[in-house]
Amino acid sequence: MRDQPAETLKNRFWTMNMNTINLNSASLDIDLGSGQPSQFHYVWLRDNCSCSDCTHPDTHERILVTSEIPDDLIALEANVDGDELAIIWSDENHQSRYSMDWLRSHNYSESAFNTDPAAADIQVWDKSLQGNIPTFDYQQIRSDDSVFLSWCEAVRDIGLTIIRNAPLEEGEIERFADYVAVVREVIYDRLHNVRATPGEYNAYNVASTTLELKPHTDMPNYNNPPGVQMFHFLVNESIGGESTAVDGFNIAAKLKHADPDAFQVLATTPVQFRMYSGRGDIIASNPLLTLDEQGEVKVFRFSNQLAQPANMAADKVEAFYRAYRKLGRLIEDHDNRVQFRLETGDIMVTNNLRVMHGRNSYDPSTGGRHLQLSYMDFCDVMSRIRMLKKQAA
Ligand SMILES: [Fe+2]
CATH class of the missing domain: 3.30.2020.30 (NE0471 N-terminal domain-like)
Structure with a gap:
């Protein structure tokens, strides 16, 4: 006109x-x-x-x-x-x-255009993913770029994958991160050891005990938490310690549907997270739900163990706790989570901006348990997808 x-x-x-x-x-x-x-x-x-x-x-x-x-x-x-x-x-x-x-x-008259060859096809999930978690073989990823691409896309779209038969060498997860993209370092460690050896507990993290770990995302105490988290099981012989995972996007969608006001409270109320040790003291305040321009959750943060005392106007406290507990109950609802055992040589990879991970308690007297963790940034994995697609074209 x-x-x-x-x-x-x-x-x-x-x-x-x-x-x-x-x-x-x-x-x-x-x-x-x-x-x-x-x-x-x-x-x-x-x-x-x-x-x-x-x-x-x-x-x-x-x-x-x-x-x-x-x-x-x-x-x-x-x-x-x-x-x-x-x-x-x-x-x-x-x-x-x-x-x-x-x-x-680039025709924006008809709809927003997306020319990104790595554009995501997000699939939210609940307990029905149990038994259907995308699973890959380590050597196939390393030797076949089409498998490598499929794995990267599963990390992007599902946010939870398992890789079997990884070499049982210390530092392998760091080398794998550098093969995929590049290690995202945080102040504490470049390569994180998780094991419960008395006297070797990492002072900064409850993961280095034998206690149950409730589902959480890592490092919400950073304004830009690491986007991809990789857990390499060098040894897993203990009884217990089953892994758990919950799709934060699914939880957020359920909350939005059931209680839009609670969703809005969590999308607008900053929560402070802190992690500290002798080596660092990292603090960040952000809403648990960071939304994109369409109102969809872009970043999901949740860590009960790292959340600091709520600091907000007195008339906001009740509404916040009502929403926060509602979210927590959805996370605890076993209909929304998967639970599975990872074996020695397995690698679990999560989208840490979306998927919460946890584990059951375990008994170290029944066998060893040693994980090494490494992080990457999500953008660097997306970059790998584009490069692999370009190579395949
Ligand atoms: Fe963790």
Whole structure:
């Protein structure tokens, strides 16, 4: 629809090669082949000019300074030339060309576009995942890129995977992290040992006891918690110690459905988490549920053991605890969790921005139990997916 007086638009209407272009005051409409006009704003088109003056031909980074685009920018001319839209702009008669395919794949008129080849296909889960956890073989991941890609995609979409038959060598999980992407270090350790050897307890973590560990996400005491967590079972011979996992996205969705007010409270109330030892004292305050622009949970944080005393206005405390306990009861509901035993040589990998992990208590007198943990950032695993897809193409 035109948003400029008809007089001004006189002579600014073309029909060429079946593509109708309609020039408005701040945007143009063009039929990209669907029979319906798509709207592209001048400032958006100008900002995405791909000529070598505006986009570096080698790095494909933007050289154009977006803030320098004039506020009164208009298209002086717009034509379809072959399979391209060609525009002459009012700022110094700059010329831009856009392929029809590029316009179609970036057509925000119809819906938000997503050109990310690693775009996720999130599948939430409950106890029905038990027995169906995506499971892979270590050597196959290392030797077959199609298996490697499938595993990365399962980490992205399910957020819980098991890898069998990993080498029983100390430090292997660190080497595997560097094979997949890069180790995400935190201040305490690059490689975390979890075992209950009296006298060797890590002072900062209850994981180094034999107690039950309730499902939690790691390191919510960071503003940017590690996105991917990998647990390598070098030894698991004790009785007990079964692993548990809960899908935080599923829990959040259930809470939102049952009690939207409680969901909103948890999405807007910062909770402080702290972890400290002689080597560090890391504190961060963030809502348990970080939402994206669509209101979907992007980051799920939950660690009962690391949560600090609630610090909020007095009239918010009751509503917070009501919502917080409701969330906690959903996490404790065994219909929402999987429980399974991991064996010596297994690696469990979780999306730590989504999936909570825990374990039952165990009896160290019945056998050894030694895990090594390493973290990665989620973006680096997504990067691996893109690179593997590019290689396969
Ligand atoms: Fe943990």
